[in-house]
Amino acid sequence: MLKCWRPACWLLAASFAATALAEEPVKVGMVIEASGPFADIGRQILDGARAYMKANGDTVAGRKIELIVRDTTGAAPDIAKRHAQQLVTRDKVDFLAGFGLTPNALAAAPIATEAKTPMIIMNAATSVITTKSPYIARVSMTLPQVTAPLATWASKNGIQEAYTLVSDYGPGIDAETTFKKTFEAAGGKIVGEVRTPLRNPDFAPFLQRIKDAKPQAVFIFLPAGEQPVAFMKGFAERGLDKAGIRLIATGDITEDGMIDAMGDTPLGVVTTHHYSAAHDSAQNKAFLKAFAEVDAKHRPNFMAVAAWDGMAAIYEVVRKLDGKLDGDKAMEVLKGLKIDSPRGPILIDPETRDVVQAVYYRKVQKVNGKLYNVEFDQVANVKDPGK
Ligand code: PHB
Numbered sequence: 001m002l003k004c005w006r007p008a009c010w011l012l013a014a015s016f017a018a019t020a021l022a023e024e025p026v027k028v029g030m031v032i033e034a035s036g037p038f039a040d041i042g043r044q045i046l047d048g049a050r051a052y053m054k055a056n057g058d059t060v061a062g063r064k065i066e067l068i069v070r071d072t073t074g075a076a077p078d079i080a081k082r083h084a085q086q087l088v089t090r091d092k093v094d095f096l097a098g099f100g101l102t103p104n105a106l107a108a109a110p111i112a113t114e115a116k117t118p119m120i121i122m123n124a125a126t127s128v129i130t131t132k133s134p135y136i137a138r139v140s141m142t143l144p145q146v147t148a149p150l151a152t153w154a155s156k157n158g159i160q161e162a163y164t165l166v167s168d169y170g171p172g173i174d175a176e177t178t179f180k181k182t183f184e185a186a187g188g189k190i191v192g193e194v195r196t197p198l199r200n201p202d203f204a205p206f207l208q209r210i211k212d213a214k215p216q217a218v219f220i221f222l223p224a225g226e227q228p229v230a231f232m233k234g235f236a237e238r239g240l241d242k243a244g245i246r247l248i249a250t251g252d253i254t255e256d257g258m259i260d261a262m263g264d265t266p267l268g269v270v271t272t273h274h275y276s277a278a279h280d281s282a283q284n285k286a287f288l289k290a291f292a293e294v295d296a297k298h299r300p301n302f303m304a305v306a307a308w309d310g311m312a313a314i315y316e317v318v319r320k321l322d323g324k325l326d327g328d329k330a331m332e333v334l335k336g337l338k339i340d341s342p343r344g345p346i347l348i349d350p351e352t353r354d355v356v357q358a359v360y361y362r363k364v365q366k367v368n369g370k371l372y373n374v375e376f377d378q379v380a381n382v383k384d385p386g387k
Helices: 007-023 036-056 077-089 102-115 127-132 143-156 170-185 204-213 226-237 282-294 302-320 327-334
Strands: 026-032 063-071 095-098 119-121 136-138 161-167 189-196 217-221 246-250 270-273 338-341 344-348 355-367 370-382
Touching (some): 026 036, 026 077, 063 077, 077 095, 077 102, 095 102, 102 119, 102 127, 127 136, 143 217, 143 355, 161 204, 170 189, 170 217, 204 226, 302 338
Parallel strands (some): 026 063, 026 095, 119 136
Antiparallel strands (some): 344 355
16 A cells, blocks of 8 residues: 555555556457357458557557457357456456357347446347347348349349248348248249258258258258358258359358368359458558458458457547446447448448348359459448348
């Protein structure tokens, strides 16, 4: 303890206290899938966030920004909830962020509400997530948002019959429901549907069933990462491509981080999504450059972009509140926030706190010898259709 007997000393002590307060960092508790079968998701999110900090500095309104990273080890709601709880009570974070997988985001939502801590969703894409806490804002996407434009495209482009295969949890069910509703409304017919387990799926029996059904096209959603690679391998090995079955999907399947591990099978596949590394803009070039500086080994995907934008949102809150953070005031800044993202302009809808953005039509093509999702059309300002 500093003993103070003289006024000069009181002043000194007071100024020490003020400095300590000013130097307290803004803490961002990142709950991510950093190990286990979904570790690619956690890596993309973390590297996207780090890239933003590298490119934009780590101090805003006089306060340092600090990431505190916690690993859920996979789709593990109990672990995600425990981390979120400890981050708000013990680490006293100003923001919760990350959340690659829906079950982890849903489990943490009540913690955000209880602690009045803003929670920035950097990937998890089931529609309902933003309704689970008034402190949630999403900068990624929703499955209905990216799926509906694909179903419309399919029916306009000669596909009358489709089989659906989706992962059996929130985003997969959202994708299946939206595809079916939009496709049938446009006159299409669903000739078969199957849901695959989230954990350790073996695609072989499902692929055989689809091959035997001989649909004109198969629509799929699987969580980005290892599963789409395994699916593509099986698709080619079982000769579904040679049988003339057309593959259409959300961009999760042909995402930039893994597309190089898929051989040539994805060539020509049409997908819809909110980001492609091939997106032609100055903002995307700056993003790709910054990302390469923190992770030269991998190509960033849509999750890295959402993490980059999530950090942009956090920086803007800190700037607007001049470093004096408060959960309710932070939400007021987030509602209606516009970000000039590497994917194009995005908006956090002031009513729903969900992202509004362009959805792009893309076709897998070779660019300089490597596979890319080359954009050929878009629908601007797409909201989550469920809201
Ligand atoms: C999710 O769990 O919400 C999720 C995971 C991976 C994706 C999309 C959505 O590619």
